[in-house]
Amino acid sequence: MLKLAVRQTEAWVNRHAARASASHAALRPDLMRYGIISDIHANVEALEVVLKRLKEVDAYICLGDIVGYGPDPDQCVDIVRALPNLKCVVGNHDLACVGNYDINWFNWMAREAIVWTQTRLSPASRGYLLSLPLMEMENSLTLVHGSLPQPMDYVTSEVEARQVFAEMITAVCLIGHTHVAERYARAHGAAHVERRSWAQGGEAKFEQGISYIVNCGSVGQPRDGNPMASYGIYDSAKRELKVKRVAYPVERVREKIETAGLPALLGERLALGR
Numbered sequence: 001m002l003k004l005a006v007r008q009t010e011a012w013v014n015r016h017a018a019r020a021s022a023s024h025a026a027l028r029p030d031l032m033r034y035g036i037i038s039d040i041h042a043n044v045e046a047l048e049v050v051l052k053r054l055k056e057v058d059a060y061i062c063l064g065d066i067v068g069y070g071p072d073p074d075q076c077v078d079i080v081r082a083l084p085n086l087k088c089v090v091g092n093h094d095l096a097c098v099g100n101y102d103i104n105w106f107n108w109m110a111r112e113a114i115v116w117t118q119t120r121l122s123p124a125s126r127g128y129l130l131s132l133p134l135m136e137m138e139n140s141l142t143l144v145h146g147s148l149p150q151p152m153d154y155v156t157s158e159v160e161a162r163q164v165f166a167e168m169i170t171a172v173c174l175i176g177h178t179h180v181a182e183r184y185a186r187a188h189g190a191a192h193v194e195r196r197s198w199a200q201g202g203e204a205k206f207e208q209g210i211s212y213i214v215n216c217g218s219v220g221q222p223r224d225g226n227p228m229a230s231y232g233i234y235d236s237a238k239r240e241l242k243v244k245r246v247a248y249p250v251e252r253v254r255e256k257i258e259t260a261g262l263p264a265l266l267g268e269r270l271a272l273g274r
């Protein structure tokens with residue numbers, strides 16, 4: 001899978017680099033407000049609460065990991081795929097749950113949940129997850145689950161962020177994967193990378209001459225110490241992105257996890273946001 005991912009990444013970069021400027025000029029950025037979701041992880045309670053907050057947007061971006069860990073994979077896939085004007089990339093759990101990623105990359109809890117999910121996904125959900133690309137581009141935003149150039153790597157430090165900045169062909173890259181809401185910024189030509197936690201929410205106005213990597217956090221399994229569901233709203237006319245948090249019925253999900261026979265720790269960590 002890794003080799004395949006790298007090959008697909010190279011093809012993606014070649015394809016998009018050539019047409020990037022032309023396609024951006026043709027878009028109508030003044031019209032678009034985007035709802036940004038990521039790492040839903042089959043937590044339908046969190047997803048529904050977040051989508052209620054995103055009713056007014058024109059389009060949606062999903063940064064992958066719709067399934068894995070949680071008790072409602074099919075429901076979450078059905079809801080996400082029905083969102084209007086959606087651009088969605090695939091995550092490592094999505095791939096593993098359709099047998100397209102080696103489960104030995106995961107810890108025991110994740111592996112148990114992946115095996116559980118594999119037997120429960122409908123053919124339609126499987127087909128949808130298999131159809132998702134590793135990367136996308138939308139309105140001058142690069143969308144990838146984890147990192148560049150390897151889509152399933154993690155960005156957890158300024159050093160790793162610098163590697164992504166070196167590969168970016170847009171000013172802003174949206175990522176997920178770590179379940180930690182934060183943003184990195186680097187002025188063009190500068191070596192210094194500034195990192196800022198958005199675990200309590202945050203906002204940025206994207207300025208000319210600065211590149212940004214933004215992680216809007218996780219809808220269904222936050223790990224930044226804040227158990228509330230995390231999501232983003234991007235206004236492309238104002239070039240403003242906000243990350244917000246919203247409470248959802250964690251206890252209900254915890255009960256479902258235990259009833260389903262999934263590892264109880266997966267429910268306990270939801271209450272802690274870890």
Ligand code: ZN
Binds near residue numbers: 091179
């Ligand atoms: Zn995830």
